[in-house]
Amino acid sequence: MTASPSPRPDSPSLRPPAENAPIHDAGPQKDSPKQLLGVYVKGMVMGAADIVPGVSGGTIALITGIYERLINALGSIGPSLWGVFRQDGGIKGLLAVWRRVDATFLLCLVLGIATSLVTLAGIIKHLLDNQPLLIWSFFFGLVVATVVILLTEIKRWNTARASLFIIGMVTAVIISSMPMLASTPSLPYLFFAGAIAICAMILPGISGSFILLLLGAYDTVLEAVHTFNLTIILTVVAGMASGLLLFTHMLKWLLSRYYQGTLALLTGFIAGSLLKVWPWKTDALGTLNSDAINNVAPWQYPTGAHWLTTLGLMLLGAVLVSLLSWWGHRSNRS
Template sequence: MDEPQQPKPYLTNEDFAHVGKGLLMGGADVVPGVSGGTIALIVGIYDRLVTAVSRCDGTLFGLVTSGRWCAAAAYVDLRFLVTLGLGIGCGVLALGSVMHFLLEHHLQLTYAAFFGLIGASCWLVGKMIPKWNTAEIAMLVIGAAVAVWVVNQPTLKHPPDGMWYTFFCGVIAICAMILPGISGSFILLILGKYHDITGIIKNAAHFEVNARDIGSLVVFAFGCLVGLLSFSKFLKWLLARHQSVTLATLTGFMLGSLCRIWPFQVDKTPEIKEFKDKEFQLLDVSEIPVDTQLALVIVIAVVSAAAVILLDRATSPHNSDEKPLVEEQ
């Protein structure tokens, strides 16, 4: 892991590199099934990122309150976090409106891509476990069972509109976003908030936001901040001490959640224009029409899965099954 650097008064090539890496992470975080944590792993900054965020603690508070600003910036690796965060924000803005359009106008093909991405991500995360023992298998089953129960809750079919729920979604989604192999966008999709958030991003990209959009975005961002600060230390400890069981649980959760994005669904409310208010019915395998659309869905799912597998191969130089994803300090 790169050691935190002392703050510098000017932009460097390393700063631009971090913006570029953040751009990749932000773009990945918008796509359900592609994890920004995986991208961080690929580009070699995952350990540094988790460590930097986990240092938002009492030591940092003491440095700030005593007026030792430079020491505080160095301790939390502020320059790295700011440049990376700038890139992530640009990546989210660039791709958010595209995903919103695809959901509204090409739902089946978009879900086919998501299904392939997340299905392959299950393999990717499971592959990080060196040896499957009874504990790992048990947590896989528990994770899958919890996911099936969660995605079938009536509340998630028509999620609450309140700001408290937006805050809650931010807390949960950011925790997933910093985990390798787990997509925060997929969590938002399960929670029924993905379309709303990408809609706000689309409006922001076109400078068409209203007061409610701004309020929702601020509350969501605050939820992300709270989730990040409260979860980062626990995540660092969890991955350093209990990596296999943690990853097995996550694998099971993703497997159980696949029914949420089953590509073959029938719109039961075609008269309703608002996507979030629509109701869809899943088709059984025997009910799926055999036509060119079916072939296209299969091709898109397979290509998407192949993309994740190729992405995993790119992580090989940076990830080893012989050591934890993060080092305990």
């Protein structure tokens, strides 16, 4: 009589539904070509989300079930890799390092993100400038559905977890309400902005592109990607790499010890970001332009609420998130 297979995680995000289950670094997984294609597609969705100020690629990683693996892979990058390389040396050492950092997974994910940045940056910038109500409605529905799904994964709410949720939400609201800088950024400033933005990108709910917007670097970076300005692109990428290596170690430690509390905090970040993705926005004069930042009631919107279109796009965003969650659930079981 054969033993029954051990149960697999059924969470679409991080861990099994234990009360405070820590994440564990199970090492790199062996992926089939089909699974690697799935990682690439998820990277494309993350990249598309990261382009929009107010939507985090980390949110997509969380809802599609690759967030834990991403944090584990990035968190394994550090001085200890030198010891891994020295143990075998040469080609074997390099392969050992490649496996330790789960580099095949990271490569497919980065290629997916880069594909979106190169192909969609101009399209999304055009939509943000010319059809802001439509694109914000879509992402508002996406974020609302994400919050609902993640709230169901927090087990046994208590005062501490509720407090962390509120802290995360208030923090995101404060960040979303900060005034934006409008200076022309220098290369050192862009390096710094990239380091700060990547920390936000890896956090669900805090948009790295919105951080760039607050720092006055968003238009410069988006234009550089659109026109292939390698000087600016490489400077920002170098800043992102530096910030990423420092930040992910801390986040991995928090998730490994305080999973449920950290998840409550991250969900609060996502809920607070709803202020930024509210669809009905005007500028200080009550008119529409690409820099509109003031939220208004739908019936106060200069061109009308457009209920049928906006609610339809919100529903579409919510359905997409539900499908992504289902896909992440199915991927974790396969």
